[in-house]
Amino acid sequence: MSEQATPLWEVFIRARNGMSHRHAGSVHAADAEMALQAARDVYTRRGEGLSIWVVPSAAIIANDPDEKGEMFEPTASKIYRHPTFYELPDEVANM
């Protein structure tokens, strides 16, 4: 293939105000403006969004899934971070 590859962009869409942007998929486009237009055509044909973010895929930094054990270990060993760790006296109905 003699042609140069067209860059890849990740697409995030806010479905409505009050919601956060969520990853919808990706598109190929030469620049940011074309990426936004392509994202609109590909991912919002039925009123799926009010706001679109596009981010160059190469700019996303991700953790290594092979090391997710070490990465997320601290969360598993701190059960006192959850309200269910604490027993309430019976007299206290709700807290």
Add this chain to the structure above:
Amino acid sequence: MYTQALNNPAVEAGVEDEEKLAAFQARIDREEKIEPNDWMPAAYRKTLVRQISQHAHSEVVGMLPEGNWVTRAPSLKRKAILLAKIQDEGGHGLYLYSAAETLGVSREELVDQLLTGKAKYSSIFNYPTLNWADVGAVGWLVDGAAIMNQIPLCRCSFGPYSRAMIRICKEESFHQRQGYDLLVAMMKGTAEQQEMVQDAVNRLWWPALMMFGPSDKDSKHSADSMKWKIKRFTNDELRQKFVDATVPQAKVLGISLPDPDLKLNEETGHWEHGEPDWDEFYNTIKGNGICNKQRMKDRIKAHEDGAWVREAAQAYAAKQAAKKSAA
């Protein structure tokens, strides 16, 4: 839309770490989704790249038989509906290419595989759309068969494929309904229009049944796909579901289906049907169907004619980037 790639020979497994393989299979058995950066056997990756990309190619080539009717749609309403449907098919192709790319293959390579004939697409798109009723019959039968295939794929073990299929299935039901609606409208018309509907169904019924791939007794290669939970039902099971769903719809429409062996088995509640012409099926897969050459010619032309647009867009982007860094 179309999953005949599932029927291709299994990819050679190579040597894999037994422990990793067992852990991988255990994840699948627990119904965990596999995500792109997770460890996976090379054969799983290859099978998925092939299946997802062939599915994407089918969506893209599938725009051609319908595009044939855009300029001749009988009303502005039908033209707008048809354009929206074709745009969806293009969109489905793009969701699927993106899913395939997460497995480490580039869009350019995938498109190249289609255009050089290395990758296949569904046999159904090598049939012509000869009259306006074909547009309705494609929606009703072809998209109907696709939905049967695709709903179980929403639960596929590979996350990106499963998510793409969920989006696609949501949109696909519009496709089937608009097709049926078109046929209902024609059946309310003149005797000639009714004959057009019957003619379209006569020609597309068997090719639609072939979309599910060869009979289970001739399809030896789906064991891995079943084990990996890419595929959840066999070809014959899905074909039977489709026939059972479609026969009552044909009755409501007021047309007959071109199968003299079609009869209800009172005991099982299933409609028994005849065998599709498998020689025709294999011949079409091999590239000798009615429209194979025309479809590839049209795809290659569209790709080549678009080259200057892609080049211009990249040249413009490079120029803008250079300007920005200089400022």
